[in-house]
Amino acid sequence: MIRPSELTRSKLFTLFLLVGVLARGAAAATCNGHAALCDRRYSNITFIGSHDSAFVGTGLADNQLEPIDRQLASGIRFLQIQTHDSNGTIELCHTLCLLEDAGTLSGYLGTVKTFLDSNPEEVITLLLTNPDKKTGIEFNEVFQGAGVDVYAFVPPGNLTLDTWPTLGEMVGSGKRLVVFMDYLADKSVPYILDEFNSFMFETPFDTTDPVFPQCNIDRPSGASPAGRMSLVNHFLDTNTSGLLIPDRSAAETTNSAASIMAQVNICTGLYNRNPNFILLDWISIGDAITVQDQLNGENSTQVSTPANQTSENSGQTGGSQQDPSKETGGQGPATDSVANSLFQRWRETPSNIAVVLACTILFMAI
Ligand SMILES: *[C@@H]1O[C@H](CO)[C@@H](O)[C@H](O)[C@H]1NC(C)=O
Numbered sequence: 001m002i003r004p005s006e007l008t009r010s011k012l013f014t015l016f017l018l019v020g021v022l023a024r025g026a027a028a029a030t031c032n033g034h035a036a037l038c039d040r041r042y043s044n045i046t047f048i049g050s051h052d053s054a055f056v057g058t059g060l061a062d063n064q065l066e067p068i069d070r071q072l073a074s075g076i077r078f079l080q081i082q083t084h085d086s087n088g089t090i091e092l093c094h095t096l097c098l099l100e101d102a103g104t105l106s107g108y109l110g111t112v113k114t115f116l117d118s119n120p121e122e123v124i125t126l127l128l129t130n131p132d133k134k135t136g137i138e139f140n141e142v143f144q145g146a147g148v149d150v151y152a153f154v155p156p157g158n159l160t161l162d163t164w165p166t167l168g169e170m171v172g173s174g175k176r177l178v179v180f181m182d183y184l185a186d187k188s189v190p191y192i193l194d195e196f197n198s199f200m201f202e203t204p205f206d207t208t209d210p211v212f213p214q215c216n217i218d219r220p221s222g223a224s225p226a227g228r229m230s231l232v233n234h235f236l237d238t239n240t241s242g243l244l245i246p247d248r249s250a251a252e253t254t255n256s257a258a259s260i261m262a263q264v265n266i267c268t269g270l271y272n273r274n275p276n277f278i279l280l281d282w283i284s285i286g287d288a289i290t291v292q293d294q295l296n297g298e299n300s301t302q303v304s305t306p307a308n309q310t311s312e313n314s315g316q317t318g319g320s321q322q323d324p325s326k327e328t329g330g331q332g333p334a335t336d337s338v339a340n341s342l343f344q345r346w347r348e349t350p351s352n353i354a355v356v357l358a359c360t361i362l363f364m365a366i
Pocket residue numbers: 040041044
């Protein structure tokens with residue numbers, strides 16, 4: 001004999017499960033801040049990337065002015081980091097840990113996890129360098145320790161440009177962190193993707209020519225562009241007696257839409273497609289997000305600091321019919337709760353509401 005309170009509880013439980021299943025099955029409303037990106041393959045989207053994203057400050061070895069939580073809040077979704085061994089710990093150091101140590105990889109990944117946790121419709125890419133030849137086991141331990149491995153995307157094999165999932169599929173599956181490594185990516189860790197094996201090519205880096213007059217394939221040397229995504233290194237160094245130093249004084253020019261687009265046009269002329277990734281120093285200066293949106297066929301979003309993004313009118317400014325509060329997802333602060341966003345996503349599909357209403361009536365009638 002089932003007592004009424006138990007019956008009610010089991011009804012509620014079933015209803016709860018049903019809502020959960022529907023919420024998971026529903027399509028994402030926006031992907032990286034734009035509804036139109038949900039149907040685009042990851043490999044058919046341009047991401048402006050933060051070069052040496054962890055080296056924040058105004059010292060000679062710094063590359064960025066804003067910490068990564070603010071870089072993420074501003075709409076940057078591609079983060080490059082240099083890893084080093086510091087007495088057995090993986091730290092983010094610039095060339096040498098004595099020169100600049102921006103803290104542990106573990107701490108950095110914690111910040112990335114916080115963002116992914118509170119922004120369930122955002123896909124982030126990390127590009128790790130591995131000059132000290134740390135092993136896959138060591139990297140995996142840090143990713144697991146930070147709890148961010150659960151978000152990591154594992155491809156079914158080598159992916160070509162037309163077999164990458166769409167952003168919507170990635171958001172739907174929750175596998176929203178793509179991790180590349182430049183060298184010595186260990187096959188035993190399936191989510192650490194070997195950048196140069198088959199996935200990507202890069203143009204020359206540490207350029208000192210402010211014109212960026214080329215889009216040549218530098219790495220892997222002699223590679224064919226076919227099937228590979230392209231990474232354009234658009235950051236400028238000055239050569240001070242042989243020392244290459246990030247040129248902060250030129251950041252406004254280097255990061256202007258005019259300068260970035262001039263190099264992009266060379267790339268599209270050579271390879272017939274937009275670059276996938278464009279790395280910048282001093283990413284908070286210039287037109288990074290405007291260019292990203294334009295290359296993705298989206299109107300530019302108003303970029304501001306996390307603190308000022310709470311107003312209703314900030315965020316997406318152009319032609320979209322969407323509720324502006326949703327469109328700010330990509331560029332806005334990391335304040336959405338997971339539950340909120342799931343509900344918002346679920347609510348998008350009117351049939352979900354009809355099904356739940358029907359089921360509720362049915363259950364109450366039993
Ligand atoms: C890339 O996305 C655009 C916009 O949706 C689409 O028109 C184009 O066909 C896509 N290209 C590829 C190769 O999928």
